[in-house]
Amino acid sequence: xxxxxxxxxxxxxxxxxxxxxxxxxxxxxxxxxxxxxxxxxxxxxxxxxxxxxxxxxxxxxxxxxxxxxxxxxxxxxxxxxxxxxxxxxxxxxxxxxxxxxxxxxxxxxxxxxxxxxxxxxxxxxxxxxxxxxxxxxxxxxxxxxxxxxxxxxxxxxxxxxxxxxxxxxxxxxxxxxxxxxxxxxxxxxxxxxxxxxxxxxxxxxxxxxxxxxxxxxxxxxxxxxxxxxxxxxxxxxxxxxxxxxxxxxxxxxxxxxxxxxxxxxxxxxxxxxxxxxxxxxxxxxxxxxxxxxxxxxxxxxxxxxxxxx
Amino acid sequence: xxxxxxxxxxxxxxxxxxxxxxxxxxxxxxxxxxxxxxxxxxxxxxxxxxxxxxxxxxxxxxxxxxxxxxxxxxxxxxxxxxxxxxxxxxxxxxxxxxxxxxxxxxxxxxxxxxxxxxxxxxxxxxxxxxxxxxxxxxxxxxxxxxxxxxxxxxxxxxxxxxxxxxxxxxxxxxxxxxxxxxxxxxxxxxxxxxxxxxxxxxxxxxxxxxxxxxxxxxxxxxxxxxxxxxxxxxxxxxxxxxxxxxxxxxxxxxxxxxxxxxxxxxxx
Numbered sequence: 001x002x003x004x005x006x007x008x009x010x011x012x013x014x015x016x017x018x019x020x021x022x023x024x025x026x027x028x029x030x031x032x033x034x035x036x037x038x039x040x041x042x043x044x045x046x047x048x049x050x051x052x053x054x055x056x057x058x059x060x061x062x063x064x065x066x067x068x069x070x071x072x073x074x075x076x077x078x079x080x081x082x083x084x085x086x087x088x089x090x091x092x093x094x095x096x097x098x099x100x101x102x103x104x105x106x107x108x109x110x111x112x113x114x115x116x117x118x119x120x121x122x123x124x125x126x127x128x129x130x131x132x133x134x135x136x137x138x139x140x141x142x143x144x145x146x147x148x149x150x151x152x153x154x155x156x157x158x159x160x161x162x163x164x165x166x167x168x169x170x171x172x173x174x175x176x177x178x179x180x181x182x183x184x185x186x187x188x189x190x191x192x193x194x195x196x197x198x199x200x201x202x203x204x205x206x207x208x209x210x211x212x213x214x215x216x217x218x219x220x221x222x223x224x225x226x227x228x229x230x231x232x233x234x235x236x237x238x239x240x241x242x243x244x245x246x247x248x249x250x251x252x253x254x255x256x257x258x259x260x261x262x263x264x265x266x267x268x269x270x271x272x273x274x275x276x277x278x279x280x281x282x283x284x285x286x287x288x289x290x291x292x293x294x295x296x297x298x299x300x301x302x303x304x305x306x307x308x309x
Numbered sequence: 310x311x312x313x314x315x316x317x318x319x320x321x322x323x324x325x326x327x328x329x330x331x332x333x334x335x336x337x338x339x340x341x342x343x344x345x346x347x348x349x350x351x352x353x354x355x356x357x358x359x360x361x362x363x364x365x366x367x368x369x370x371x372x373x374x375x376x377x378x379x380x381x382x383x384x385x386x387x388x389x390x391x392x393x394x395x396x397x398x399x400x401x402x403x404x405x406x407x408x409x410x411x412x413x414x415x416x417x418x419x420x421x422x423x424x425x426x427x428x429x430x431x432x433x434x435x436x437x438x439x440x441x442x443x444x445x446x447x448x449x450x451x452x453x454x455x456x457x458x459x460x461x462x463x464x465x466x467x468x469x470x471x472x473x474x475x476x477x478x479x480x481x482x483x484x485x486x487x488x489x490x491x492x493x494x495x496x497x498x499x500x501x502x503x504x505x506x507x508x509x510x511x512x513x514x515x516x517x518x519x520x521x522x523x524x525x526x527x528x529x530x531x532x533x534x535x536x537x538x539x540x541x542x543x544x545x546x547x548x549x550x551x552x553x554x555x556x557x558x559x560x561x562x563x564x565x566x567x568x569x570x571x572x573x574x575x576x577x
Contacts, residue, residue: 047576051574051576054421054422056418056421056422056573056574057573057574058571058572058573075426075427076424076425076426077424079422079423079424079425080424082422083422084419084422086415086418086419086422088415088418088576089415090414090415090416090418090419091416091419092320092324092416094324103316103319103320104419104420104423106312106313106315106316107313107316107317107420107423107424107425108423108424143419146419
């Protein structure tokens with residue numbers, strides 16, 4: 001299986017709707033065989049970028065190469081080797097998942113029936129109930145199956161875990177790792193940092209139509225912010241506020257709270273020997289995690305876009 | 310035909326099955342119920358006399374001439390206004406439902422993400438609607454011929470077949486118009502507005518324009534005039550009438566397909 005060195009390259013992508021610029025100049029390149037996280041809050045332009053990659057939207061400027069080809073001209077040939085889970089889930093209501101998957105299979109090189117059963121089993125999806133009567137989580141499974149039943153070299157997944165319960169999200173991430181191990185490249189968009197962090201090799205952070213950070217997950221993670229709360233048996237020691245990586249410190253009797261930026265090591269070292277009753281480090285939401293990144297970026301001035309309509 | 314092309318046709322055929330059958334069966338029932346009134350009508354000539362007493366333009370507008378003959382009865386009750394109008398509406402609704410509505414709701418996106426061209430997805434849907442219009446026509450033909458036999462309405466099968474074919478082609482013309490607007494804009498509201506406006510305007514042109522000397526020549530601009538201007542129930546139909554309706558249906562669909570391939574697909 002010959003895979004071009006970079007299955008997905010986006011250069012200077014701009015997409016405007018009238019006067020609204022949903023995507024304002026994106027450059028990224030995804031390497032063969034990696035899981036690439038595409039992270040940003042809702043409305044940042046993730047879906048718009050993805051729909052340009054699939055040739056559902058026509059870019060206002062910039063270029064896209066998918067598997068070495070231009071989606072504008074070779075869309076059908078490219079999609080032979082690309083599978084897609086859309087962010088907005090709309091399926092034919094009157095079909096059952098089995099009928100729908102068979103239909104998609106006939107538009108591709110066909111789905112193996114045993115594999116359909118096996119994946120349905122893994123995701124606990126009833127293949128014979130009409131899609132109309134399925135919950136949003138079960139609909140999501142149908143769409144995930146339609147992508148993972150293919151032998152695509154590039155999987156483009158737009159917020160694929162929305163509506164899935166934690167157990168199923170876990171199963172989904174296992175499936176992503178399996179496909180990577182089998183040589184596929186995965187482009188995974190999400191607004192949940194922990195999800196991307198647990199499975200991606202590299203990632204880009206998108207904000208208001210621009211990429212504000214791109215690199216390995218560890219690099220990006222090092223720039224993220226977390227909220228820390230610590231309770232002590234006695235009054236909280238004030239020197240904690242001066243430790244490296246601590247921002248917005250607040251001491252309220254026995255409680256210390258702050259924002260932790262980058263490595264947790266200075267804080268953990270500084271806490272050694274202290275009479276601590278409990279520590280809480282919250283998974284930050286994306287807005288908070290990358291507040292710093294957004295503030296560095298002149299484009300992140302809070303103007304909202306309609307990108308993820 | 311490749312299995313992919315076949316699937317692209319099967320998807321809309323299946324999706325429009327309920328709507329197509331409802332249209333076909335409803336029109337069939339309308340035909341049977343109407344023809345059921347033929348025997349009492351035929352046996353009461355005074356009813357026809359009432360029509361004869363109406364002003365000429367009114368008779369013209371509603372196709373009520375020769376109301377007590379079999380062809381006059383069918384024309385006045387079914388094929389002057391009601392059936393062609395319903396088929397035009399069916400053409401617009403079915404096409405809009407399979408193209409613009411599917412796109413607008415986001416249901417088309419998963420198909421467009423497969424290894425098929427946009428154009429082939431769109432053509433598959435247009436052809437699917439065309440097939441359903443033909444099926445509706447066949448159901449109507451069966452209902453008309455069956456009820457003619459049942460209620461002793463004597464009229465040539467060729468005249469019935471030609472009339473229904475022209476009405477189906479009028480439906481196809483409006484479906485083609487709907488495909489054109491859907492392909493160009495992807496907006497279901499606009500497809501319905503333009504499609505239904507053209508259907509009604511076309512009827513007004515043949516029904517009311519003849520009353521005015523100034524407007525009279527313009528009746529020939531109406532697709533309704535191309536379809537029914539030759540009185541297909543009363544006399545043999547010229548071949549060009551089929552072409553005049555079928556060719557624009559195909560051209561409008563082709564242009565709509567091309568336009569659909571050029572633009573952004575709507576997001577859900």
